[in-house]
Amino acid sequence: MTCDWPVDRSCLPALPAEDDPEYGSAAAARQAAENLAVQVLWGLSGRQFGICGYIVRPCLALTPDQHRRPGTPALTAYVVSWEGDHWENLPCGCSGMCRTAGPRAVHLPGPARDIIAVTVAGVILPDDQYVLEGDILHRVGRSWPRQNLSRPMGEPDTWSVEYLRGNPVPPGVDRLTGLLAKEFLAACGGGTCRLPRTVTSVTRQGISYQVFNPNDIYESGKTGLTEVDMWLAAVNPHRLLAAPAVL
DSSP: OOOEOOOOEEEEEEEEOTSTTTTHHHHHHHHHHHHHHHHHHHTTTSSSSEEEEEEEEEEEEEEEHHHHSSSOEEEEEEEEEEOOOSSEEEEEEESSSSSOOOEEEEOOOOSEEEEEEEEEEEEEEEEEEEEEEEEEEEEEEOOOOOOOOTTOOSSOEEEEEEEESSSSTTTTTHHHHHHHHHHHHHHHOOOOSOOOOOHHHHHHTTEEEEETTTHHHHHEEEEEOOHHHHHHHHHHHTTSSSSSOOO
């Protein structure tokens, strides 16, 4: 699973020339800081932004009545989504029960953006053989095949949909991401940074010392950067871990 989250690098320190011996380590450190900034803002904003790539295996199921009447429409029961290191069962893309019935329509967990590829039995379908309308993927001219989850993708009776899903990152957040990455980079390098250093005084066996207390940051859901925290307060005022879902 890969996600698109823009980063404005104008505030980040310039990298050395590519032929400089320090270039590799500097580029790796900056990339790590950017990745961390993206993960933090994605999480603290309630995991509601970022367009990510997914691979799903839709499963079609028939009701008992449909089993008695061959040729009647199938309903999308669920999809199996590849999460980068494991498969996960997800409900249909619509809220509540799937309301669109038919062998030529499947619900994708949304918001669905663009279809990258639809693969049936190891063969990629041409773009003109399917149409995406909202979160519903329609097959043109024929039915979607059945799905055999006991077989790996590419074998007969297997098919998958690779597509982009999610909400675009709001304009201007690329700048905030760059600012946060800059502070992570400074912290990793031992320099001065604006990230909070919360400490707690502890006394044990007559010896007093101070330790870092990350719970203050976890509970507040804030980074300590005013401009970043103002945006987080606007888009996730109740500090939700994820967007609400209707089951």
